[in-house]
Amino acid sequence: MRSMKNRAVKKRIWSAWLVMSALLVGAAFEVPMVLGQVPYEAPPKPGEVPDTAVPPSAKPLDEEEAKRAEALLPLLEGKQEFWAMGEFVHLGPPAAPVLVKALKMPSPRIRYNAIETLLMLKEASVAPALVESAKDPNEIPRVREHALRVAVRLHPALVPPAIEAMAKDPNSSTRKTAAFEARYVRQKAVVPVLIGLISDEERFVSVTAINSLWMLTRHESEVHDWETSSKQDRVEWTQEWLDWWKEAQGTFELPEPRRPRKPH
Structure with a gap:
């Protein structure tokens, strides 16, 4: 008898639980959800950090500093x-004059790092020494190429002789x-050098040269498929540029470089 009563009580509790669950579920669907916006507070602006870096010296090296600089060369x-x-x-x-001495040291790693440090x-006064390194046929290509890049950035007006020498090098990378660095040298002397590179044996050298010519001169040449061109194609197309330059070189002035557009 008692067990029957217990079962009846449990049944009523279970039924009540089901009813409450149904009511809660129904309420969840009936009551609309309201989205609220939490107020946003911007993080505080960082305070000014004092510049603790020691600025480079502009005074000539004294005797002790000169000796110290000389001692640093092997550590490059x-x-x-x-x-x-x-x-x-x-x-x-x-x-800088001490670093220029490193350009004649036996180690190519020292020479390369000296050029990087000069950059x-x-x-700018070291540009002539860098031009000589770039012109040197006995220098390794990696050092020659880096010397040219740095010279272009320091004093581009002095660079045409180095570009001319490197354009004749057997190494295609050189x-x-x-061909690439010539686009940053606003001197008419590099134009015939670039025209000569259009007919290069290597297509990637030729494509680089024609791109530099377009950027430097903005001459509207005939449209050709340079990416799939053959050596014979490039020889023929070079003549178009030679004919143009023969007529234009006396009066042609390099246009001003295009400035990047300001973002809206």
Whole structure:
């Protein structure tokens, strides 16, 4: 008897639970959901951080600093090379003549890192030494190409002789570098050099040269499929540029470089 009563109680509890569940589910569907916006507070602006960097020196090196700079040259190769480059940057442009000496040292790694450090110093007076390195046929291609790139950025007006020399090099990578960097040299002397590279044996050198010519001169030449061209095609198309330059070189002026558009 008692068990029957227990079962009846449990049944009533279970029924009540089902009814409550149904009511809650129904309420969830009937009551519309309201989205609220939490107020946004912008994070505080960072305070000004004081510049604790020591600016490079502009004074000529004294005797002790000159000896220190000389001692740094061998360290431009090896585990301490980045530290040595930083020390030269700290010494500033007055250390540039010491770095130029590194261009004649036996290690190509030292020569390359010296060129990279000269770029960081932004000292235009070293451009003639870099041009000589770029012209040197006995220098390895990687160092020659880097010397040309840095010379173009420091003093582009001095670079045409280096571009002309590198355009005749047997190494196709060196010729391509000459063709590419020539687009940043606003001197008429590089135009015939680039025209000569249009008929290069390597298509990628030719394509680089024609792109530089278009950027430098904006001459509207005939449209050709340079990407799939043969050597014979490029020889024929070179003549079009030679004919144009023969007529235009006396009066032609390089147009001003295009400035990038400002974003709206």
